Amino acid sequence: MIIRIDSLTFRYPNGTTALDGVSFSVGAGERVAIVGANGAGKSTLARHLVGIERPASGTIEIDGRRADGLPIAELARTVGFVFQNPDDQLHAASVVKEVGFGPRNLGFPPARRAELVESALRRTGLTQWRDTHPHHLSLGERKRVALASVLAMDTPVVVLDEPTTGQDHASVVLLGNLVDDLAADGRTVLAITHDMDFCVEHFDRVLVLDHGRIAWDGPITGWLAHVAASDDQALELPQLARLGRRLGWEGPVTTVTDFLERLTPESGPAPVTSTVP
Known part of the structure; x- marks a missing residue:
């Protein structure tokens, strides 16, 4: 297993319990959609995987190492995180510099760095905007820049926070193909999403959070049958x-x-x- 979380609990300073005894494992190459109502703890869980948040109790193991004590810079070698709001992570003066920041910061050799940057630009359809300032692009395009910057880091785990928000149909199709390709390459993809169609089309497993606890964890088909048979209005088919x-x-x-x-x-x-x- 590349990710193993055991009894993870987290409370915000105001006393709110965002995660309450969460436990699950994810293997290499799995595609897992994390869904649930607003405030269920989805983004809080994702932020633990990259060290932005630290557990009150419980453990996180990534690639065989305890992650809850590792610095963010070290976790970045294993987990690439694409924020819901791209403006929270974009800072460079051009798209190519933004995409190149991660692999350069990780100390990749120049030849490999150049190869990863060009591949990420091509796969996200951004080659023509390589010299454009990211903040001169649309929201959907900026989200693709943020995605490209993570792809260029070549991490075995990629975490996407609401990846289809603000994207047009062509960009959603491109994103879905990328998710499929990453999994085919053996990389693990986790996505926080309210887009149930995207979830069903590109993910094998669904993890449902409800008030900080796991309410469902299983294959897509089982989850669909569960939702269809329930009166839960928080999750739309x-x-x-x-x-x-x-x-x-x-x-x-x-x-x-x-x-x-x-x-x-x-x-x-x-x-x-x-x-x-």
């Missing part, structure tokens, strides 16, 4: 699952292919035709 439910179908619908097959069970998926002349 993805669009296809909601539509299947309205049509009276048994079991959750998870993909477009699944939806089309249920529409035409005898002859297979209906052909997709364009209405554009």
Whole structure:
């Protein structure tokens, strides 16, 4: 296991308990979506993985080492964190300098650093803006700069905080492909998200937090069935699952292919035709 958390508890100075005995493990190459209502403790949990917050009790192990005592600079070699608000982490005068800061700070050799920077720019669609000041870009583009800066650090764990917020459809597709590629490369991806469609399409496992405790931890299909059978209004089913439910179908619908097959069970998926002349 690359991440192991045992009985993690955290309280803010005002006495609020944000995490209450959280325990779970994540293996290399897993894609885990962390979901839950606002204030459930999702971002607080993520900040523990990079040392921004420190536990009141419990332990965190990352890559076989106790992480709760390591400095942030050391944790950055293993865990890359993309903030929900990119302006919280962007500081350089150009996109290429921003993306190059992490690998340079980690002491990577110049050749490897250049290769990682160019790869990160290409994979996030930012090559044409390499010399642009990040704050001259849109919110969605700045979020991609923040993502590229983490990709360039080549960490085995990548944590994304609300990655699809402020992104257009093309950027969400690009982000989903990146998540799939990272997992295929054996890297672990955790995402805090309210985007249930993105969660279902690109993650294998869901961890649900409720008032600082784990309310559900398991595969996507089991979670969909659980939500569909419950009256919990805090977690909305993805669009296809909601539509299947309205049509009276048994079991959750998870993909477009699944939806089309249920529409035409005898002859297979209906052909997709364009209405554009």
